[in-house]
Amino acid sequence: MATAKTRHAWRAGAAIAALALLNAPALRAQETGTRVVPTHQTVITGYGTVGYAFETQGENKNAFTSSVNPIFLFQFMDKVLFEVEFEFELEGGITETGLEYAQLDVLLTDNITLVGGKFLLPFGVFGERLHPTWINKFATSPPIYGHHVAAFGAEPLLPILSDVGFMARGTVTPGRWNLSLNAFVTQGPDVEAGGDPAEPELVFPGSSEDNNTNKMLGGRVDISLPPWFEINGSLINGDYDTNNFLDFTAWNVAGELRLKNVEIRGEYLQTRLEIETATGFPTIRRHGFYAQAAYRVGPFEPVFRWTQVFDTREDGVVTAEDGAWQAGFGIDYWFSPSIVLMAGFELNREDGLPIDEIDNDRLVAHIAFGF
Amino acid sequence: MNRPTKIAAAVGIMAVAWLSATTTAYAQDAATDVARGAEVYGAMCGRCHTARSPLEYTDRQWVTITNHMRVRANLTGQQMRAVLAFLQATNTDPGRPSPLESGATTGVPTADYSGPVSTDPDVIARGNQLASENACLGCHVIGGVGGNVGPSLNGVVRRLGAADVRHKLANPMFNNSMSMMPNFGLTREQIDAITAYLASLER
Numbered sequence: 234m235a236t237a238k239t240r241h242a243w244r245a246g247a248a249i250a251a252l253a254l255l256n257a258p259a260l261r262a263q264e265t266g267t268r269v270v271p272t273h274q275t276v277i278t279g280y281g282t283v284g285y286a287f288e289t290q291g292e293n294k295n296a297f298t299s300s301v302n303p304i305f306l307f308q309f310m311d312k313v314l315f316e317v318e319f320e321f322e323l324e325g326g327i328t329e330t331g332l333e334y335a336q337l338d339v340l341l342t343d344n345i346t347l348v349g350g351k352f353l354l355p356f357g358v359f360g361e362r363l364h365p366t367w368i369n370k371f372a373t374s375p376p377i378y379g380h381h382v383a384a385f386g387a388e389p390l391l392p393i394l395s396d397v398g399f400m401a402r403g404t405v406t407p408g409r410w411n412l413s414l415n416a417f418v419t420q421g422p423d424v425e426a427g428g429d430p431a432e433p434e435l436v437f438p439g440s441s442e443d444n445n446t447n448k449m450l451g452g453r454v455d456i457s458l459p460p461w462f463e464i465n466g467s468l469i470n471g472d473y474d475t476n477n478f479l480d481f482t483a484w485n486v487a488g489e490l491r492l493k494n495v496e497i498r499g500e501y502l503q504t505r506l507e508i509e510t511a512t513g514f515p516t517i518r519r520h521g522f523y524a525q526a527a528y529r530v531g532p533f534e535p536v537f538r539w540t541q542v543f544d545t546r547e548d549g550v551v552t553a554e555d556g557a558w559q560a561g562f563g564i565d566y567w568f569s570p571s572i573v574l575m576a577g578f579e580l581n582r583e584d585g586l587p588i589d590e591i592d593n594d595r596l597v598a599h600i601a602f603g604f
Numbered sequence: 605m606n607r608p609t610k611i612a613a614a615v616g617i618m619a620v621a622w623l624s625a626t627t628t629a630y631a632q633d634a635a636t637d638v639a640r641g642a643e644v645y646g647a648m649c650g651r652c653h654t655a656r657s658p659l660e661y662t663d664r665q666w667v668t669i670t671n672h673m674r675v676r677a678n679l680t681g682q683q684m685r686a687v688l689a690f691l692q693a694t695n696t697d698p699g700r701p702s703p704l705e706s707g708a709t710t711g712v713p714t715a716d717y718s719g720p721v722s723t724d725p726d727v728i729a730r731g732n733q734l735a736s737e738n739a740c741l742g743c744h745v746i747g748g749v750g751g752n753v754g755p756s757l758n759g760v761v762r763r764l765g766a767a768d769v770r771h772k773l774a775n776p777m778f779n780n781s782m783s784m785m786p787n788f789g790l791t792r793e794q795i796d797a798i799t800a801y802l803a804s805l806e807r
Contacts, residue, residue, distance in 0.1 A: 276661070276668040308668040311681075316672060340671065343681030358652075362676065368653040404678045411648075413678035455678065459647035460749070489651065493748070529752065569784075570654040570753055603653075 272310050279303040279318070280571075282366040284599025289592060298599065299323050302333065302365065314338040332439075333395055346402045348417075351439055354394040355402070355415040355453040356467040357485040357500050364393055367603035370496075370536045371563045372577035373595070375523035377502050377542060386557030386583025386593070387542040390502050390519055391483060394469075395439045396420055398448070413455045421449030421471035422481050431510055432517070435473055435481060447472040464488040473506075479514075480507040499524035518545045521556070527565075536563040536577070557583040571603035641690025642742030644683045646751035652677065655743065655751040657784035658695040666691045690739050696786040715792075717770035721761065722800040730794075731801025738788050740798075747805065754785060761803040769802065770795050 281301040288294050300322035307315040316338065320331040336350040353361045359378055363369050379389035398419030405412050420443040425434035449471030457463035467485040472478060482505045489498040503520035521542035527534050538561040563577035576598040649655045661669055666688055674684040722728070740746060743753035750756075761769050771778050773795045776785035790798070 274664060274668050276665045276672075278669065278672075304672075306668045306672050308671055311667075311671065314668070314671050314675065316675070338671075338675045340674070340681065346675055348675065362652045402675065402678060404680050406680055406683065411678070415678070457651070459644075460650055463651060491651070493745070494752075531755075567654065570656045571660070603656075 274308045276306045276308075277303060278306065278604060280365050280367045280601060280603045282599050282601045284372070284597065286598075287596040289594045300366075312340055314340065344403055344405060348400040348402065349398075351395060351397045352400060352417075354396055354417065354419070354451060354469070355400075356391075356394050356451060356469055356483070357453075357502065358465065358487045358489075358498070359500060360391075360393040360395075365603065366575075366599065366601035367571055367573055370527045370534065370565060370575075371525065371538050371561055372575040372597040372599055373561070373579060375500070375525070375538060375540050376557075376559055377500070377521045377523055377540060385540075385542075385559055385579075385581055387521075387544065390504050390521055390542060392437055394437055396437060396449070397439055397441060409458060411455070411457045411459060414452065415455075416450075416452040418448050418450055421445075421447065422473040424473050431508060433473070433479075433506065433508060435506065445472055445475050445477050447477040460491050462488075462490060479509060481505070494529040496527045496529075497525070519543065520545070532567045534565040534567065536565060537561065538563070555584040557581070572600070574598070574600050637686040637689035638693045638739050639690075639736045639741075641686035641688065641693075642739030642751070643749070644679075645687050645690055645742045646749065648677060648679060648683065649673070649687070650751055655753045657743075657753055658691045658786065659697075659784050661691075661695075663692045663695055666695070690742050694739055694742065694786045696788065715774065717767040717774070719766070719796075721766045721803045722796060723804070724800070727797050727800045728804045729801075731797035731799070731804075734790075734794055734798050735801055738790075743785070746802075757802055759806055761799060762806050766799050766803065769799050773798060 279302045282299070284298045286296055286298055300320065302318055302320050305317045315336070317335045318333040320329075320333055322329045322331075332351060334350070334352045336348050336352040339347040339349075341347055355361050359369075359375060364374060364378070374393075376385035376387070377390045379392040396419035398417055400415060400417035402415045403413060420438075420440060422435045422437050423440075423444045425436055428434045449469055451467065451469035453465055453467040455463065455465035457465075465487050467487075468482070469484075470480070470482045473481045483503065485500055485502045487498070487500040489496070491497075499522060501520070501522040503518065506517045506519075507514055508517060519542070521540065523538060523540040525536065525538040527536045538559075540559040540561070541556065542558075543556040559582070560580040561577055562580075563575060565576075566574045568574070577596070579595040579597070581593050581595065645655060658666075670684050670688045670691070673679065673687075674681065679687070735741075735746070740757065741750040743751045745752070745756040745758060747758070764772075768779070772785075773788075773790055774792075776783045776787055
């Protein structure tokens with residue numbers, strides 16, 4: 234039951250908040266020059282993709298594909314923005330749905346934004362900024378990230394990370410440079426139920442529930458000299474078991490170089506997963522990278538991407554190391570700045586196995602429309 | 605006051621200060637922001653995706669879209685407002701009647717665009733100023749910088765000829781009915797100056 238003091242505090246807070254709202258110019262239309270801008274505004278945007286995929290092996294050898302990601306933006310003055318992105322995708326005969334993000338952005342100052350809700354984590358660059366199909370210049374995602382990587386010979390290192398929590402973002406612009414820092418606290422990873430404890434399969438459910446009391450902490454530091462150069466480093470850390478005992482860490486370094494029509498970018502990603510065995514607490518370390526080059530010539534843009542993943546199990550001594558690589562060759566044709574036809578061929582190879590057993594190569598073509 | 609009340613009061617005062625701030629600036633100093641906005645648009649937006657045409661959204665929609673991108677791309681509020689000023693300034697109908705062409709949108713020019721290209725330093729300087737004011741860099745590369753919504757303007761006078769460059773500036777849709785280039789409503793004197801400026805970069 235609330236005490237008298239608590240009730241007084243709530244009343245005082247409510248009164249002050251009401252005063253704040255009444256005092257806000259938000260309740261009046263804003264006049265800017267000769268135009269009146271409404272205080273509330275809604276915009277629907279997003280992107281859709283239709284395509285075709287052919288795999289030399291696997292279950293889904295020859296199929297058409299379709300997906301749409303509507304984005305809803307609700308703005309209150311230039312102070313608050315609520316952003317929602319849904320994903321609808323055909324998986325066999327079922328329409329898979331997902332909530333990529335549902336976040337409230339408080340534009341606190343010109344340099345600081347506070348974010349709450351479910352958001353794409355600023356970890357690396359691909360997940361937060363590049364994965365939409367009309368932005369990603371290759372027809373598939375780099376297979377270090379778990380997004381449409383069925384043909385690749387190794388498990389992805391991480392999914393596209395979206396989680397529930399709070400985040401602060403800050404940017405300063407000394408001279409022509411942009412320096413930004415993003416820091417967040419979220420629910421963190423969970424472990425797939427019923428799996429082998431010696432090789433736990435981590436999941437990032439982005440759920441409103443947490444399997445333990447530990448929260449994942451993370452952040453990204455970004456330095457850029459636009460449009461020529463950008464480099465950033467990211468880190469996440471949290472416990473994944475119900476006892477707050479077993480640790481998961483991942484870090485990423487990403488960079489981009491741009492010179493006229495040439496764009497070169499890449500990301501290195503490493504994950505370290507502590508596990509419990511009868512003999513101790515060894516670490517499973519996995520790491521990998523992708524590097525991509527694109528060259529724009531008129532409406533055409535040839536793209537090449539190389540991806541490699543290494544699996545290392547450290548248990549005092551290295552007991553196992555294998556991995557997989559992918560070479561991707563693509564060509565894009567831009568009908569407009571946000572409508573593109575992409576065709577890509579992936580050469581997928583897995584270490585340690587005969588080539589003729591694992592050559593799950595893939596041809597993917599799609600039209601992506603950012604609207 | 606007890607502790608919760610103090611915290612509530614502090615939060616309330618901060619909220620009052622924040623919400624009452626007079627920095628609401630959808631269009632503050634728009635004229636001076638346009639050139640800066642074009643530069644930021646080409647440099648920052650093009651880092652991740654092809655820069656979109658200003659014509660894809662309405663002026664009001666751009667307000668929300670630019671705030672969305674401010675968060676996603678870690679832009680400052682100042683950068684965002686400059687980009688918005690650029691997008692709104694160039695969000696004009698490419699098919700609107702040209703003052704030189706009496707409403708014609710395609711086909712044969714109805715004005716004479718031939719004639720020598722000026723090498724007068726004052727005219728070239730005027731062209732440079734107009735190119736900056738109209739934010740050509742937001743969509744086109746000039747020299748080593750600029751956006752990629754439209755083609756590079758390096759060598760454009762040599763490639764197309766001065767008459768076609770002038771015609772394009774007067775009527776962006778004359779050679780491409782799908783063109784997204786804004787019609788800036790330029791006068792012949794302004795068109796000649798911009799053409800002279802672009803030609804001067806080729807020498």
